[in-house]
Amino acid sequence: SSLPSLLVSVDIFHYKTKHSEKDEYCGQHCNPLLFPDIYDVKTKTWFFNSSAAEQTNVWFNGYHSIVHNMMGSWFEFFLDEMIKEQNCFLVASLEK
Known part of the structure; x- marks a missing residue:
């Protein structure tokens, strides 16, 4: 395909509880740990609280x-x- 790969991060809670560890596609494309803008691998800390964002989106919807x-x-x-x-x-x- 000529289109670049698309990564779609999901909330870490959603990722850990709703996705099977056997789901290779999700593991490669939806894992929030793959996004350096929201997770620091060295310190193992989040820069962005995706759970709070998810709750806010639900509230605002x-x-x-x-x-x-x-x-x-x-x-x-x-x-x-x-x-x-x-x-x-x-x-x-x-x-x-």
Whole structure:
């Protein structure tokens, strides 16, 4: 094929629990450990919390019907305000 190989990282939790170790394709193309931008092999630490990103995407998807037709500036404003509200909610729930 003339197309370059495509890697599609998945959340580490998803990778470890939902993919068979025998799945060679997934092991070669979806393993988040293969992405040097999100994982440091030397220190064995993550630069990017893919689980938090996954949870945020799920949370924000609940607003899809509201935002899908918004103009860019309205979308940015809405997103900014909703993230502020969500952060306040999370902080308050953690302080309980």
